[in-house]
Amino acid sequence: xxxxxxxxxxxxxxxxxxxxxxxxxxxxxxxxxxxxxxxxxxxxxxxxxxxxxxxxxxxxxxxxxxxxxxxxxxxxxxxxxxxxxxxxxxxxxxxxxxxxxxxxxxxxxxxxxxxxxxxxxxxxxxxxxxxxxxxxxxxxxxxxxxxxxxxxxxxxxxxxxxxxxxxxxxxxxxxxxxxxxxxxxxxxxxxxxxxxxxxxxxxxxxxxxxxxxxxxxxxxxxxxxxxxxxxxxxxxxxxxxxxxxxxxxxxxxxxxxxxxxxxxxxxxxxxxxxxxxxxxxxxxxxxxxxxxxxxxxxxxxxxxxxxxxxxxxxxxxxxxxxxxxxxxxxxxxxxxxxxxxxxxxxxxx
Amino acid sequence: xxxxxxxxxxxxxxxxxxxxxxxxxxxxxxxxxxxxxxxxxxxxxxxxxxxxxxxxxxxxxxxxxxxxxxxxxxxxxxxxxxxxxxxxxxxxxxxxxxxxxxxxxxxxxxxxxxxxxxxxxxxxxxxxxxxxxxxxxxxxxxxxxxxxxxxxxxxxxxxxxxxxxxxxxxxxxxxxxxxxxxxxxxxxxxxxxxxxxxxxxxxxxxxxxxxxxxxxxxxxxxxxxxxxxxxxxxxxxxxxxxxxxxxxxxxxxxxxxxxxxxxxxxxxxxxxxxxxxxxxxxxxxxxxxxxxxxxxxxxxxxxxxxxxxxxxxxxxxxxxxxxxxxxxxxxxxxxxxxxxxxxxxxxxxxxxxxxxxxxxxxxxxxxxxxxxxxxxxxxxxxxxxxxxxxxxxxxxxxxxxxxxxxxxxxxxxxxxxxxxxxxxxxxxxxxxxxxxxxxxxxxxxxxxxxxxxxxxxxxxxxxxxxxxxxxxxxxxxxxxxxxxxxxxxxxxxxxxxxxxxxxxx
Numbered sequence: 001x002x003x004x005x006x007x008x009x010x011x012x013x014x015x016x017x018x019x020x021x022x023x024x025x026x027x028x029x030x031x032x033x034x035x036x037x038x039x040x041x042x043x044x045x046x047x048x049x050x051x052x053x054x055x056x057x058x059x060x061x062x063x064x065x066x067x068x069x070x071x072x073x074x075x076x077x078x079x080x081x082x083x084x085x086x087x088x089x090x091x092x093x094x095x096x097x098x099x100x101x102x103x104x105x106x107x108x109x110x111x112x113x114x115x116x117x118x119x120x121x122x123x124x125x126x127x128x129x130x131x132x133x134x135x136x137x138x139x140x141x142x143x144x145x146x147x148x149x150x151x152x153x154x155x156x157x158x159x160x161x162x163x164x165x166x167x168x169x170x171x172x173x174x175x176x177x178x179x180x181x182x183x184x185x186x187x188x189x190x191x192x193x194x195x196x197x198x199x200x201x202x203x204x205x206x207x208x209x210x211x212x213x214x215x216x217x218x219x220x221x222x223x224x225x226x227x228x229x230x231x232x233x234x235x236x237x238x239x240x241x242x243x244x245x246x247x248x249x250x251x252x253x254x255x256x257x258x259x260x261x262x263x264x265x266x267x268x269x270x271x272x273x274x275x276x277x278x279x280x281x282x283x284x285x286x287x288x289x290x291x292x293x294x295x296x297x298x299x300x301x302x303x304x305x306x307x308x309x310x311x312x313x314x315x316x317x318x319x320x321x322x323x324x325x326x327x328x329x330x331x332x333x334x335x336x337x338x339x340x341x342x343x344x345x346x347x348x349x
Numbered sequence: 350x351x352x353x354x355x356x357x358x359x360x361x362x363x364x365x366x367x368x369x370x371x372x373x374x375x376x377x378x379x380x381x382x383x384x385x386x387x388x389x390x391x392x393x394x395x396x397x398x399x400x401x402x403x404x405x406x407x408x409x410x411x412x413x414x415x416x417x418x419x420x421x422x423x424x425x426x427x428x429x430x431x432x433x434x435x436x437x438x439x440x441x442x443x444x445x446x447x448x449x450x451x452x453x454x455x456x457x458x459x460x461x462x463x464x465x466x467x468x469x470x471x472x473x474x475x476x477x478x479x480x481x482x483x484x485x486x487x488x489x490x491x492x493x494x495x496x497x498x499x500x501x502x503x504x505x506x507x508x509x510x511x512x513x514x515x516x517x518x519x520x521x522x523x524x525x526x527x528x529x530x531x532x533x534x535x536x537x538x539x540x541x542x543x544x545x546x547x548x549x550x551x552x553x554x555x556x557x558x559x560x561x562x563x564x565x566x567x568x569x570x571x572x573x574x575x576x577x578x579x580x581x582x583x584x585x586x587x588x589x590x591x592x593x594x595x596x597x598x599x600x601x602x603x604x605x606x607x608x609x610x611x612x613x614x615x616x617x618x619x620x621x622x623x624x625x626x627x628x629x630x631x632x633x634x635x636x637x638x639x640x641x642x643x644x645x646x647x648x649x650x651x652x653x654x655x656x657x658x659x660x661x662x663x664x665x666x667x668x669x670x671x672x673x674x675x676x677x678x679x680x681x682x683x684x685x686x687x688x689x690x691x692x693x694x695x696x697x698x699x700x701x702x703x704x705x706x707x708x709x710x711x712x713x714x715x716x717x718x719x720x721x722x723x724x725x726x727x728x729x730x731x732x733x734x735x736x737x738x739x740x741x742x743x744x745x746x747x748x749x750x751x752x753x754x755x756x757x758x759x760x761x762x763x764x765x766x767x768x769x770x771x772x773x774x775x776x777x778x779x780x781x782x783x784x785x786x787x788x789x790x791x792x793x794x795x796x797x798x799x800x801x802x803x804x805x806x807x808x809x810x811x812x813x814x815x816x817x818x819x820x821x822x823x824x825x826x827x828x829x830x831x832x833x834x835x836x837x838x839x840x841x842x843x844x845x846x847x848x849x850x851x852x853x854x
Contacts, residue, residue: 218719221703221710229696235655235687236707237676 017342018288018299021334028334029327036319043317050312051305057312059196063266065297065304067092067275069203070258071282072289072296073210078251080214080291081223082230083134083244087148088255089279090155091126095259097159098122100167100178100270103185103263111184118185119202119260126256127249129155134248138241152279160272167270178270187265199261203297206254210293213250223247255279284332290339303328352415354379354542355400355431355511360409362395369395371566372409377511382533382543384553384574386586387563388782393546394436396563397513401433402426413511432504433513438496440488447471447484450503474505478535479528493642494525501532512536513544518552519808522640523843530556548586550579562586596794599818602631604667605802606652606683606771611661616647623826624661629771629802634793635831636817637806640846644826645806646688649775652804653685654678666770679708684769686760688776688806690753694760697749701741702730704748705763733762738788754785761792772796772803778812790816810839824848 030040052058071088078085102118109117129151136142162168163176171179187198214220222243225233234240262274285303289295310324353376362370369392377383387393398404400411405421412418413429426433440449451467471484480498488496497517504512518526533543533556547553553560554574562570562585570585606629615621619642627648629635639645650656651663654675663670665681678685687693695704706715706726715726730744737758741751748756757777764772774793778786793816797803807813813820820837822829822845829845837845 216720216723218710218716218721221721225696225699225703225707228698229692232693232696232707235653235675235685235693237654237674237679238707239676 014290014342017290017338018295018335021288021331021338022302024334024338025327025331028330029323032323032326033319036323038317038319043313043319043323046313046317047306047309049309051309056194057308059191059194061301061305061308062200063195063197063304064308065300066197066200066203066265067258067262067278068281068285068300068304069200069207069297070261071255071278072285072300073203073206073293074251074253074255074258075282075286076289076291076293076296077210077214077223077254078130078247079227079286081227081244081247083137083247083251084145085130085133085148085248085251085255086145086283087130087133087151087279088251088258088282089275089277090148090152091129091252091255092259092262092275092279093155093159094125094129095122095256096263096270096274097162097167097259098125098256099181099185099260099263103181104179105182109184114184115187115264118264119257122256122260123253126252126254126259128252129256130248130252131245134245138244156272159270163270163272169269176272180268181264185264186268187261195266197261197265199265202257202261206257207293207297210250210254214293219243219246255282258282281328284328284335287332287339288335303331352379353377353412354414356412357396357400358410358412360396360399360406360411362392362399362404362406368566370399370406373563373566373568374409375561375568375571377542377544379542380537380540381559382537382545382557384557384560385544385546385563386548386550386553386560386582388548388586391548391563391586392566393548393563394515395566397433397515397544397546400426401431401513427507430508430510431513432507432509432511434497434500434504434515434517436515436517436519438500440496440499442487442489444488445484446482446486446488446491446499446502449488449499450484450506454507470506471502474502477539478505479532493520493640494522494528497521497525497529498532505536509541511542511544513546515546516548517545518547518549520641522847523840524847526552550582550586553582554579596816597798599634599797600632600800601818602633602800602802604628604630605665606804607662607664607667608651609662609664611651611658611663613647613651613656613659616650616656619646620644620826622647622651625826625828626661627804627821627828629804631770631800631802632797633818634797634803634805634816636813636820637804637823637828638810638813638820638842638846639808639823641808643823645775645823647826648823649688649773649806652678652683652771652773653687654683682767682770684764684767684772686757686764686772686774686777688779690756690760695748695756698747700745701734701739701748701751701759702726702744705730705733705759708763709767729766733759733766736766737762737792754781754788757781757785757789761789765792765796768799768801769796770801772801773806774803775806776808777805778807778809786812810842814839822846 026044033040033043050057051061071092074088074091075085098121099118102121107114133144133147133151136147137144160176163178167178169177169179190196190198190200222238225238226240226243230240258278259274263270267274281303285296285300288299306327307324310321313319314321355377358374360370360373373396385393395404399406402421402423402425410417413431418429419425447464447468450471468484474480475482480502482495482498482502488499517529521529537543545557557574560572560574560577560582561568562582564586608625608627611622611625613622622644625648637645647656651658654673654677657673663673691697706729710716710721715722727744733739734741734744739755739758741755777789781789793803805813805816818834819831820842821831822842824846825848
């Protein structure tokens with residue numbers, strides 16, 4: 001078997017890749033559903049209904065999509081410049097830590113000052129966290145896949161230490177959790193009495209801003225040039241290392257916003273289960289979107305829908321909700337395969 | 350007449366819309382050297398790769414010694430007695446000559462190589478055919494010419510009866526080329542048949558019995574070497590009479606770029622610069638000849654700004670340069686045409702528009718307050734496409750889809766549009782068709798006429814001789830003394846390329 005390059009397909013065909021990948025994913029996972037003794041059709045129907053069948057379900061899906069949009073954008077930005085940031089999970093938690101440190105009464109400010117301030121501080125912390133691996137990569141050639149991945153574990157242990165120590169809520173009955181953020185530091189709900197909060201609106205703005213950066217600005221152009229061909233970019237006078245630094249700052253900052261939005265908009269406090277792997281799911285989201293910032297919104301809602309829908313489905317159909325993890329992972333693999341097939345023709349001989 | 354040892358019938362190979370080989374048929378007889386002549390991109394290498402089983406032809410068949418050869422199977426080609434010496438060698442550098450030659454010839458389950466017998470056989474072959482080599486030497490320590498001998502021995506060791514040499518002289522000095530030709534004579538005397546791929550007319554005339562000319566994938570002519578002439582072959586090869594470029598005498602201006610005693614580290618897989626001094630003057634083309642790997646890559650990288658000098662000085666327009674980078678080189682008015690237009694000159698997956706602004710996107714013309722002005726960029730791309738006669742579907746097309754000649758025209762347009770004072774042209778015509786080559790030459794001569802200083806680095810001696818007002822030869826990281834147009838003969842230049850010191854006058 002060998003691969004031969006082929007010209008890029010037209011845009012219309014390109015848009016079919018995620019659709020084809022999702023169809024293949026359903027096909028593959030239906031085998032597992034059958035193995036679990038249920039009917040794939042009824043299970044997928046229940047997943048879809050659980051994700052979008054009622055107003056409650058749809059709002060829940062959007063709520064779940066919010067952190068995925070942030071981490072998906074973080075990954076899309078970094079991957080576009082071929083900076084392999086696998087550490088969005090760590091950057092998310094750091095964003096959460098900063099939100100707690102500044103948002104539990106340390107700063108007596110009104111909402112319209114406090115919330116932007118916390119956002120900026122959280123972004124700065126996430127940005128700095130990714131700057132380390134970026135410096136190691138450009139200075140010493142250390143593989144950022146390894147450093148960012150390992151930082152996830154380091155940061156999670158660091159947060160665990162904080163929650164057992166300085167940030168531990170004295171009224172928390174001994175649970176490893178932080179104090180709740182003050183009212184001024186909370187993102188309001190979009191609809192009174194529902195869980196969907198303004199973090200979702202902020203994530204949509206972030207997607208639009210990232211789209212503009214990638215499409216219209218010098219920085220986005222430099223990032224794409226470095227990602228596509230760093231040698232040619234460097235020959236043309238683009239400061240490759242500096243562009244990678246800026247990419248790291250932007251990516252880390254976006255991932256940290258996920259932590260901010262979860263703490264400030266939804267959970268109210270910091271615990272060790274703030275994220276069920278949103279940082280990692282962000283990679284799936286970004287790949288399904290083919291690194292397009294606006295596509296990230298759609299694919300984040302899709303991935304969130306599978307998680308939310310699978311929860312609902314497992315309550316009624318008796319198929320474990322782990323099927324959601326399998327579906328999301330399979331979707332990543334089929335999407336990567338679809339992208340490969342779009343660039344290369346497979347020849348058997 | 351003796352029967353053909355090899356017969357190709359109606360070989361056709363397409364790569365997407367490109368027809369690389371179009372219904373090619375020919376015979377090869379025992380004891381014959383057939384030259385396959387053609388421009389770069391005419392389809393010579395594709396044809397040989399089909400013959401050797403690297404590619405599968407879309408149509409047509411190959412017969413060796415009267416038996417048909419299964420397509421797409423290099424092992425079958427080897428067994429049928431076909432040996433191929435590739436343009437880029439396929440040797441394991443950290444192993445000995447003997448190990449490289451015997452590699453893959455013995456069954457895997459044989460625990461131990463019979464070194465004694467193998468070495469005896471290699472010595473016999475190398476003695477018979479004038480391929481002097483020590484079987485115990487490590488390949489990494491060998492010169493390029495010696496490595497080629499190892500490749501030929503490898504084929505002979507496997508009892509090759511048909512030997513394919515793909516551009517064998519591209520990496521050789523004139524003296525090594527002569528030695529290679531003597532070896533070929535000895536091989537055919539033993540009854541081997543040889544296909545010799547080249548685009549150099551004088552070599553074809555010197556070494557072959559019969560010439561096949563390929564143009565744009567088609568076999569356009571077949572001549573007995575004794576009955577043809579260089580000019581006839583040239584006309585067949587390019588499909589038109591080529592007029593030698595007429596060059597007006599140079600109006601030499603002030604020194605625009607001066608290197609004084611510059612040294613660098615090794616670059617691009619070649620030698621480092623070792624105390625090089627060079628002055629480029631306005632209105633003059635300086636040609637740099639040399640066998641590749643002798644420091645041309647380092648010199649080009651230095652002038653382009655991608656390599657820092659370790660010692661010595663760079664002065665531009667009389668002012669010494671303190672810090673050095675691609676951006677500073679561009680700002681100083683140096684235009685760069687890189688050697689590798691795919692990997693370095695362009696970003697294949699970005700559009701024509703995005704590629705033409707690559708060196709200037711920060712200028713006020715193309716960006717404001719960090720935002721790019723795509724309309725201006727597109728306008729610039731359209732300008733270059735029109736002015737430099739680039740054939741491309743639209744400015745939005747990915748540059749990867751353009752042919753080599755059109756890609757080079759875009760690079761040329763990007764580099765020459767700001768009217769640079771210094772032009773570094775590194776292998777500017779490699780792999781281009783004749784039309785594109787003469788276009789590049791015309792543009793370089795125009796720049797010379799308006800007073801730019803041009804450094805032309807090329808492995809094509811004919812190109813150097815045709816364009817240069819002054820010729821330098823690079824060998825082992827050092828430069829020869831310059832010679833004016835017509836001052837040194839080709840043979841004298843060849844001696845310098847081979848690294849022989851200049852004879853006292």
